[in-house]
Amino acid sequence: MFHRPNKKTTSSHAKPLKDLTAVVAPAQLLADEKRQELLTKIKEFSSFDHARFDQLCLSLIHNLINHSQSLPETAHNYYTGPCGLLDHALNRTEAALELFREFVLPEGADLSDPQKLWLYALFSAGMLQGIGKLQIDYRVDLFDVNGQLLKEWNPLLESLAAVATYYHYEFQPEQEEALRRRLNLLFGRLLMPASGFAxxxxxxxxxxxxxxxxxxxxxxxxxxxxILIRAEAISIQRFFNKLMLKLMGGRSGGRLNRVTTFVDSSPEAISQKEQLAGMEFLRWLTNQLENGKIMVNKAPLFMVPGGMLMCPEIFQWFVQANPEYKTWQLVQNGFLALGLHAKDADGNVMSRFEQANTQQMLSGVVVSKYMVALPDKVKFYNVHTGQESTLTAAELAMSARHVAITARQSGVISSQLSQLSAGGQWQKIEQSGASPHMGTKYSG
Structure with missing residues (x-):
């Protein structure tokens, strides 16, 4: 049996039903209007007929729901509400399939069976990305129809819906990312429909x-x-955009801090205020990148192993443009509250890097989910050639991976995406521009 660390023993054998969450059928959760819209788009992008979609795709979605039920994706950052894990997966997958159509297929082409197989691989990976968190991020206790405790759930052994009538969950302390990634593979095999995996x-x-x-x-x-990296970012962008509109009372413009009044000094209200500052900064940064006023790989925004390094100057620039924010540290803390950054083994958020060609030391916050800040296209600067070029966000994701393992390589590194032939073979397509160049992690 898989051992899950940091699990507490249950102190009570029963709970009032009002304190528990009921297990519901997948069809009930999918009846939500927004989820129906996403399902319709996913089916349209897949090009599967009704029977094949149900067999290959809908069955996987149902399996995921039977396991995840109404669990949120995160405790405080994004997709925090009921069914957050499901909504995140549906949004990510719908975005991924649309990008697949845009980047991978020749324009206007119908999908061949080999192309549909690749699309199905992307669909299922989109639905299952990060699913290993079920084993280590939550503690879930299972209860019967009377609220009597049955046992603690082990998601590797059985679905939540197969055992319980009610459940109660708590988030657990952060676990090792590498373990979650390995668990993704086990859950992928567990939840895939037999015909789809075959x-x-x-x-x-x-x-x-x-x-x-x-x-x-x-x-x-x-x-x-x-494509999946970009789709993940789009799904998180959607959540933040929806949250911003909600907190702004439905207004599509204006600054959050000017239309929202905080009179509550509770920890929850303070956390919300920090997140609002972070979202305002994120929106400003996206606009600056879209307009070319800030460039990737030019101070204060650099590609580094593990993501994008945001030096303190980026937050200082925001405060200069938005003087109602008193300190750049407040804005940085607000951005960190969004949960898009990386931490080192000791839990520190600040990192230092040495730029390979100049030996200049750079320090700041490494943003692992940096794609959330990017518009569809960005300008970037090649530190070796001095050339400025334009890449789509998906092309930048492709470049970042290659540069991460060739940090000291000079010259041009390919950022080409590939198209998929009717026979299911990947073919390089011409792209303009050179990829950015990452720095070297400083170990001192």
Whole structure:
């Protein structure tokens, strides 16, 4: 049996039903209007007929729901509400399939069966990305119809819906990312419909890429990896945009701090205020990148192993443009409250890097989910050639992986995406511009 660390023993054998969450059928959760819209788009992008979609796609979605039920994606950052894990997966997958249509297929082409197989690999990986968190991020206790405790749930052994009538969950302390990625593979096999897994396993190349996608091995996942990275960012952008509109009373413009009044000094209200500052900064940064006023790989925004380094100057620039924010540290803390950054083994958020060609030391916050800050296209600066170029966000994701393992390489590094032939073979397509160049992590 898989041992889950940091699990507490249950102190009570029963709970009032009002304190528990009821297990519901997948069809009930999918009846939500927004989820129906996403399902319709996913089916449209897949090009599967009704029977095949139900067999391959809807069955996987149902399996995921039977396991995750109404669990949120995160405790404080994004997709924090009921069914957050499901909503995140649906939004990510819908965005991924649309990008697949945009980048991978020749314009206007109908999908061949080999192309549909690659699309299905992307669909299933999109639905299952990060699913290993079920084993280590939550403690879930299962209860019967009377609220009597049955046992603590082990998601590797059975679905939540198969055992319980009610459940209660708590978030657990952060666990090792590498363990979660390995667990993704186990859950992927567990939740995949038999016919869907057999189809993927029938093609060794597709199987290899599918496993790389689940393991978040973006180099091994190639073009589909770049697409899934971008789709993940789009899904998080959607959540933040919706939250901003809600907090602004439905207004689409204006600054959050000017239309929202905080009179509550509770920890929850303070946390919300920090997040609002972070979202305002994020929106400003996206606009600056879109207008070319800030460039990737030019101070104070650099590609580094593990993500994008935001030096303190980036937050200082925001405060200069928005003087109602008194300190750049407040804005930085607000951005950190969004949960898009990386931490080192000791839990520190600040990192230092040495730029390979100049030996200049750079320090700041490494943003692992930096794609959330990017518009569709960005300008970037090649530190070796001095050239400025334009890349789509997906192309930048492709470039970032290559540069991460060739930090001291000079010259141009390919950022080409690939298109998929009717026979299911990947073919390079011409892209303009050179990729950015990452720095070298400082170990001192």
């Amino acid at each position: 189809w993927i396993a029938s093609n060794p190349q597709v199987l290899a890429v599918w496993l790389a996608l689940l393991n978040e091995d973006w180099q091994g996942a190639g073009t589909l990896g770049a």
